[in-house]
Amino acid sequence: MKVEFDEPKCVAAGQCAMVAPDVFDQRDDDGVAILLDPTPPEDQHDSVREAAAVCPAAAIRLTTP
């Protein structure tokens, strides 16, 4: 799984950091998401899929190589 994060779209709702905290964090000064791991291990895939699904700005895209 490859994760792409479209930062300019991010509205910092923080849902990704909540459901997949090992893959997403939030920047301290404005809450914008930080992609910690663009190729997360398999045990993270379900959470990452959920993060992409709940992102209100549709800023997370997943591709499977």
Add this chain to the structure above:
Amino acid sequence: MSDTPYYPMTRQATCPFAPAAAIRDAEPVSKVRIWDGSTPWLVTRHADQRDLLNDPRLSIDEKKPGYPHMTKARAAIAPHIPELITNTDPPEHTRLRRTVNAPFMVKRVEALRPQIQRVIDGLIDDMLAGPHPVDLVQAIGLPVPTLVITEILGVPYADHAFFQAASRRAISHDTDPDDDAPSGQALGEYLGELLTQKIAAPADDVLSEMGARVTAGEMTFAEAVTMGSAILIAGHETSASMISLGTLALLRSPEQLELLRTRSDDPKFVANAAEELLRYLTIVHSGIRRIAVEDIELHDTVIRAGDGVIFELAGANYDPAAFPDPERLDLTRPARSHHAFGYGAHQCLGQSLARVELQVVYSTLYRRIPTLALAVPFEEVEFAMEGVAYGLKSLPVTW
């Protein structure tokens, strides 16, 4: 168009948690008539809302002619409201939102969890020490968000009665514009004074943080004051309603309440239970509103540039394509993709804070008071239906 249904629609008294049947039966996109006689579109399905709420052909700029205002009062004040996260589109919205996100970040809010737990334990201690029956709205529902938000903003708790009253006036459907202006003005004047104090002597709170941004030229003084009042008002009655209505819904579904009680030490279960209650109750029942700036084709309909569009959140949250058997409260169902906080760039700023408040209340209240019960017949519980969000006037409980 005399048969165009009026919106918002009235819920059925026999089934008060579900949206009106007219919403569940509505076409994916149809016309409704609102308070000023205009006929915006109503969009009810989950998938359509996901597509359109991120579509740049729709604007939240309430100053545009034809915008489907929520109330007469909102229409009257719209031209006088400065640019805020609630009335601007990207990229201006993105800039403004990034100046206010920080205090509501997941990690900042998680850090407050012990403090929120103490607030709630304290309120339950007081409730158990006093006489019963007691009104849960006054004992727990309203004080929880008041205590938490005033603490986060840095507003002294001594002023909480003033804020609750101003908030109730500001969000009621029936408020007339002459009446609304003074309460909003008083709140603004108060926050302006407090902000000046925080700029002079910053503390560890949100108003001080906004003060620093004003000093740095990242936002204006007026923007900071308006955001401050918006944060106070938005977080108040909504969380209070979710606490009291959630309790009532659980008391009506004893097997779900029992499940929650027995698993209240499982944070994942509790978190999902809160999402399901957010979905099931969808307290914001007057829709979220936009105006089309270009023509949009949706199913067999064309929404024209200049048309108002209302997104009915409960429609999406009771869409069987997204949530099978939606009228069933099921704390184990995957519920996180609900639209109770809206969807798109304007999704609720305070959602992470609301989640922690609700998780702490739902995992604490029923565990600590396992015999909690209604003190009146269900039919006598009085709902408050007139606001932007619905709630309860009171919830008499005993144990």
